[in-house]
Amino acid sequence: MDDFKGRLTKDGIRIHDSDGFAGMHRAGQLAARILDEMAPLVFPGQTTAAIDEAIERMVEEAGATSATIGYRGYKHASCISVNHVVCHGIPGPKVLKDGDILNIDVTVIVDGWFGDTSRMYVAGKLGRKAERLIRVTHDALFKGIEAVRPGNTFGDIGHAIQSFVEGHRMSVVRDFCGHGLGQVFHAPPNVLHYGRPGTGPVLEEGMFFTIEPMVNLGRPETKVLADDWTAVTRDKSLSAQFEHSIGVTATGCEIFTLSPAGRFHPTWG
Ligand code: MF3
Numbered sequence: 001m002d003d004f005k006g007r008l009t010k011d012g013i014r015i016h017d018s019d020g021f022a023g024m025h026r027a028g029q030l031a032a033r034i035l036d037e038m039a040p041l042v043f044p045g046q047t048t049a050a051i052d053e054a055i056e057r058m059v060e061e062a063g064a065t066s067a068t069i070g071y072r073g074y075k076h077a078s079c080i081s082v083n084h085v086v087c088h089g090i091p092g093p094k095v096l097k098d099g100d101i102l103n104i105d106v107t108v109i110v111d112g113w114f115g116d117t118s119r120m121y122v123a124g125k126l127g128r129k130a131e132r133l134i135r136v137t138h139d140a141l142f143k144g145i146e147a148v149r150p151g152n153t154f155g156d157i158g159h160a161i162q163s164f165v166e167g168h169r170m171s172v173v174r175d176f177c178g179h180g181l182g183q184v185f186h187a188p189p190n191v192l193h194y195g196r197p198g199t200g201p202v203l204e205e206g207m208f209f210t211i212e213p214m215v216n217l218g219r220p221e222t223k224v225l226a227d228d229w230t231a232v233t234r235d236k237s238l239s240a241q242f243e244h245s246i247g248v249t250a251t252g253c254e255i256f257t258l259s260p261a262g263r264f265h266p267t268w269g
């Protein structure tokens with residue numbers, strides 16, 4: 001037994017009610033608003049530590065809590081993953097240079113509910129290959145989201161993402177996945193960004209989880225650096241990621257982390 005309400009499916013996935021949707025909406029909207037406000041802070045000459053400090057300050061000003069500070073020894077309010085860093089990049093004194101692409105990933109806790117989202121940014125001028133990678137990764141997330149409705153399976157989501165990405169001759173990272181969340185950061189199921197239609201747990205109304213595909217221009221293999229966090233592409237190819245937290249509704253899904261400013265993709269507005 002645990003203290004949370006809502007039943008668990010046979011796959012151990014919690015089914016939430018309308019209070020859960022309301023809580024996730026508030027948490028998701030704070031995380032998304034923080035990412036909106038980071039756009040002007042990304043420029044050549046800026047450090048990733050300065051961006052992280054601004055995020056930590058915004059979380060505090062909102063009266064919320066960072067889910068990542070203290071998580072398994074992690075010390076920062078965000079992960080900032082530049083160029084060939086796939087995910088879990090640690091903010092630091094690294095100075096951004098013209099043409100760098102970066103993912104900023106923020107998770108906040110509001111009244112006990114977790115909002116987890118990430119998106120891509122560009123320092124200075126976006127290169128042609130990087131632009132293609134970012135567009136395909138963004139659109140792959142939405143292919144996955146379009147597969148979310150009761151009766152479909154998690155394999156349907158993974159298949160939608162994988163077939164789209166590979167159709168553009170890019171690769172889906174296998175070593176990291178999305179996850180259930182709610183009043184905990186990481187819960188069942190593992191949300192794979194590849195798979196076969198009709199496989200995996202069946203989606204039900206009230207399930208909350210992230211979809212967060214990482215896409216590489218080269219090979220899918222990754223390795224984790226000696227800092228035990230930073231994951232990079234083994235072949236040094238560029239990598240991109242977008243992440244939304246969503247809840248399954250009767251007819252599809254609610255995206256909790258939609259950008260209030262309509263700024264999710266870096267080349268919009
Ligand atoms: N936000 C990441 C995710 O999407 C997890 C980051 S954990 C950290 O699941 F400790 F690295 F911050």
Ligand code: CO
Binds near residue numbers: 178212243
């Ligand atoms: Co996540």
Ligand code: CO
Binds near residue numbers: 105
């Ligand atoms: Co995240």
